[in-house]
Amino acid sequence: MSKPRNKKNTARPALRAAPAPVVNQSTQRTPEQARGNGNVIVLAAVGATILLFWYFHLLVLNQMSDLSGGLAMPDQMMGGYSVADIEALRAAMNSDAIGQLNYVHKTAGMLFPLFLALTTMLVVNLHTVRGPVRWVLWAVPMLFAIVDLWENAAIDALFNGPLDPGAVSLASTLTTISWVLLFATAAVLVGVLIASFITTFKAKWSEAGLS
Structure with a gap:
């Protein structure tokens, strides 16, 4: 009689458990760290907004008076202006000066209100x-951005x-409301x-046991 053949071991090896994913603790941010990162962004945004205000209202628009015989631009007349004021500007400014004013409104005049509005909304949100x-x-700030951009277009017209x-x-x-x-x-x-700042200072003061 022939010997029975050995049956091959067809049992599959047990599956090994997958290793647990490694968690990088350094990527987990605390609320304080997240707030600190937000404050850094706010600081940069506030700095950019102040720079844009200086550039648009204090530098460029003041320099525009060199092209208008010393007359102020409508954007700077907080109390408003009359038909006579605009007629005087139209008589003093040539096409190049008018084109320069239009360009300023489409660059710094657009960036400043948008930056200020977004920065303020970010601060409020945080x-x-x-x-x-x-x-x-x-x-x-949303109303300010809308009115200021509308004012730019109205002045150019x-x-x-x-x-x-x-x-x-x-x-x-629009100019008066914008201001x-x-x-x-x-x-x-x-x-x-x-x-x-006051809320944070009081909280730190209490944590230090000084209250």
């Missing part, structure tokens, strides 16, 4: 809780074609930052 108060504080008293009145009103909203936006930005 340092206020969700709710109606946050939306109210957000509304101020005053130098093209026949002068319309209604268009002058609209642009003048009011600019101060209101700056107040929101500074106020939220100061309130956040």
Whole structure:
């Protein structure tokens, strides 16, 4: 009789458990670290906004008076302006000067309100809780950006074609409102930052047992 053949061992080896993923503890950020990173971004944004304000309102628009016989640009007339003011500017400025003003409005004049609005909204988002108060504080910089950009377009329209008293009145009103909203936006930005600093200072003071 022939010997029975040995059956091959067909049992599969036990599957090894997959090693647990390695967690890099250095990538896990605490809320304090995340807030610190946000503050760095805020600091850079505030610096850029201040630089843009200086460049647009204090440097470029002041230099534009060299092209208008010493007359101020409409953007700088906080209290508004009349048809006579615009007629004087139109008579003093040639096509190159008008084109320069239009270019300024489309560059620094557009970047400044957008930077200020976004920076203020970022600060409000980081340092206020969700709710109606946050939306109210957000509304101020958003309105400023909308009105300021609208004002730029309205002023540029005053130098093209026949002068319309209604268009002058609209642009003048937008300029005044824009300045009011600019101060209101700056107040929101500074106020939220100061309130956040005071809250953080009090918390650190209490943690140190000095209260």
